[in-house]
Amino acid sequence: MHEISIATSIVEAVTEHVKAAGGAEVRSVTLRIGRLSAVHEDSLRFSFDLICEGTPLATAALRIIDVPVRIWCPNCTREVELPGIQSFACPVCGTRSGDIRAGRELDLESIEVADPVEGMSR
Amino acid sequence: MTVIPRILEVRTRILKKNDELARELRGRFERAGVLVVNMVSSPGTGKTAFLKQTLIRLATRGDAVAAIVGDLETDNDARRLAESGVPVRQIQTHGLCHLEADMVAAQLTGWDLASLRYLFIENVGNLVCPTSWDLGESVRLALLAVSEGEDKPLKYPGLFNTADIAAITKIDLAVACEFDRDLARANIEAVRPGMRILETSAKTGAGLDEWLAYLADCRAHRAGRPAYDRGSDDLSRSP
Numbered sequence: 001m002h003e004i005s006i007a008t009s010i011v012e013a014v015t016e017h018v019k020a021a022g023g024a025e026v027r028s029v030t031l032r033i034g035r036l037s038a039v040h041e042d043s044l045r046f047s048f049d050l051i052c053e054g055t056p057l058a059t060a061a062l063r064i065i066d067v068p069v070r071i072w073c074p075n076c077t078r079e080v081e082l083p084g085i086q087s088f089a090c091p092v093c094g095t096r097s098g099d100i101r102a103g104r105e106l107d108l109e110s111i112e113v114a115d116p117v118e119g120m121s122r
Numbered sequence: 123m124t125v126i127p128r129i130l131e132v133r134t135r136i137l138k139k140n141d142e143l144a145r146e147l148r149g150r151f152e153r154a155g156v157l158v159v160n161m162v163s164s165p166g167t168g169k170t171a172f173l174k175q176t177l178i179r180l181a182t183r184g185d186a187v188a189a190i191v192g193d194l195e196t197d198n199d200a201r202r203l204a205e206s207g208v209p210v211r212q213i214q215t216h217g218l219c220h221l222e223a224d225m226v227a228a229q230l231t232g233w234d235l236a237s238l239r240y241l242f243i244e245n246v247g248n249l250v251c252p253t254s255w256d257l258g259e260s261v262r263l264a265l266l267a268v269s270e271g272e273d274k275p276l277k278y279p280g281l282f283n284t285a286d287i288a289a290i291t292k293i294d295l296a297v298a299c300e301f302d303r304d305l306a307r308a309n310i311e312a313v314r315p316g317m318r319i320l321e322t323s324a325k326t327g328a329g330l331d332e333w334l335a336y337l338a339d340c341r342a343h344r345a346g347r348p349a350y351d352r353g354s355d356d357l358s359r360s361p
Contacts (some may be wrong), residue, residue, distance in 0.1 A: 002219050002251035009136050021130050032137070038253035038280035085279045087312045096315040100283075106137060108256055111130040118124075 003039060006106070007047035011057055013108050018056075023113030028061040030112075031075035035069050035085050041119030140255055143223040147258025154235035155342040158243065160280060163265035164274070166295050168291040171324035172201045172265065175243055177206040179334060186237055190229050191244040192221040199244065209233070220251035223258055248280040261340055267291045268301035272309055278328030279313040287318045287336060294323040319320060 014029055014084050029048075033039050042065055048062050069082040074089035080090050089096045126249060134194050135141055151158045166309060173189060180187045188209040191199045200212035211229045235241070243259065245252045264285035266274050269292060275282045282288065288310050296303065303321070310319055318336070322329030 002254070005218070005220075005222070006136060006254070009139065012206050013132075013138065017130055017132050023128075023130065025125075027127055036280050036283055038250050038278075056134045062217070085283075088283075088315050089312070090194065092218065096311070098315040098317070106135060108132050108134050108136050110132055112127055113130060114127045116127045 001043060001047070003043040003047040004051070006039060006046060007051045008047065010108060011055060013053050014057060014060075014111055015055070017108075017111055018113055021113065022115075023111075024116055025114045026057045026060040027112040027114050029057070030062055030063040030065065030109040032065045032067050032105040032107040032109050034067040034103040036100070036103040037106045041066075060065065065109065067102055067105045070101045071097045072099040072101055073097055074099070123357045125343065133255045137254060137256075140169060140223045143227060144256035144258040146221060146226060151235065151241070151258060151260070154238070155341075156175065156190050156238040156241050157261065158241045158257075158259045159245045159263055159337070160245060160259035161263045161265065161287070162249070162252045163244045163247060163267075163291075164249045164270065164278075167247070167265045167267040168192050169247065171212065172289065172291055172322065173242055174203055174206050175324045175327065175330055176242065176333065177208045180240060180337075181206060181208050184295045185239045186201060187240045187242070188232070188233060188238055189242040190226060190255055191242065192225070194218070203244075215246060219246055219248050220255055221245050221257060221308060222255050226257050239341065242250055248288075249274070249281050253281045253284055253343055259321045261286050261337075264288050265289045265291050266306065266310075268296045268306075272302050272306040274280060274349055275306075275309040275313045282310060282313045282317075285314060285317065287320065289320045289322050289329070289333065291322055291324065293321045314336060 019027055028120060045062055052058050053059060067086055070079050073080045074093055074097060075093045075095040076090060079090060087104060088098055130168040163169050177187050177189060188214060189203050190211050191203060192216055193199055194216055197212040200210045203210040211224050213229060223229055243257055262285045264282050290306060307319055320329045320333055
C-alpha cells in the first residue's frame with residue numbers, strides 16, 4: 001500500500017503550492033498517472049481521502065488523468081501507444097522497443113482553488 | 123461573499139522531494155566513486171543469499187563493499203549478511219512497504235563512501251511498491267526465483283520495467299520447479315526489451331562471475347543514472 005506514501009506527498013505538495021499562491025479552499029487536485037507507475041487508482045483515492053481528513057483538502061475532489069504507455073517505434077519511426085503494459089512491441093509492426101516516451105508519470109498537474117472575495121467592484 | 127475559482131498549473135512530480143534527494147545522493151555516490159545497486163524482488167526470491175555471495179566474492183578479491191538492507195521488521199538479514207565480514211546496516215521500516223531516499227541517506231552517516239567500491243541496497247521484498255522510489259542508485263537489479271513462476275514479469279511489469287538488469291535466482295532448482303527458462307526470458311524481454319538477464323545460483327555460484335563482471339563494467343564505464351530516471355523536474359520538456 002505505497003499509495004499512502006504517495007497520497008501524503010500529494011497533500012504536502014498541494015498544501016505548499018496553495019499556501020505560496022495565497023489560495024483559500026482547495027476545490028480539486030488533478031494528477032497524471034502513467035500506467036507504468038505501479039499506482040492503483042482505487043487505493044490512491046482511498047489513501048487520499050484518509051490523508052485529507054481534517055485538512056483544508058478534506059472536500060477536494062481528486063481527478064486522475066490516466067496516461068497510457070507510448071514507445072518510439074524505430075521501424076515506423078514514430079511514437080506509438082501501447083494497448084497494455086505487458087508487451088513493449090509496436091502494435092502496428094510488432095517491433096520491440098524499450099524507448100519509453102510516456103507512461104511513467106506520477107505528476108501533480110494542477111490544483112483548483114477557490115478564493116472568497118468580499119465586495120466585488122465589478 | 124463571492125467565490126472565484128482559479129487553476130494553479132503546478133506540473134510537478136508528486137515524489138519531487140524524494141527525487142531531488144535521490145539525485146543529490148547519486149551525485150555524492152558518483153563523486154565518491156562508489157557504484158550503488160538497488161536490489162528489488164518479491165519476498166523469498168533469495169536477495170539476501172545472492173547478496174551475501176556477492177559481498178563475499180567482492181571482499182575476497184579486495185574490493186571494499188558495504189550493504190544496507192531493508193525489512194519491515196527484524197535485523198535477521200543484516201545479521202546474515204554481516205557473516206560475510208563487510209559493514210552492513212539494517213533499516214526496519216515498521217510497516218512501510220518500500221525504502222525511500224531519506225532512509226538510505228540516514229544510514230550513510232559515519233561511512234567513508236570514498237573508500238567503498240560498491241554499496242548494495244537490498245530493498246523490502248515487494249514487487250510493486252519500490253517501483254517509484256529512486257534511492258540514488260546507478261543500477262537497479264530485479265530478481266526472480268525459478269520457484270516464482272515464469273509469468274511474474276507480466277504480472278508486475280511496472281517494476282521489471284524500471285530495472286537495468288535481471289537475475290533469475292535459484293537456477294539450481296530449475297528442474298525440480300519445472301522452470302521454463304525460455305518462457306521466463308521471453309516474459310522479461312516482453313516487458314523490458316533488451317535487458318540483460320543472468321541465470322544465477324547463490325548455492326552453486328552459477329552466474330555470479332558474470333554478475334561481478336557486469337558490476338565492474340558499470341563502475342568503469344557507466345554514467346551514474348539508472349535507465350528509468352527522467353533526469354529533470356521540468357515536465358514541459360519532452361522526455
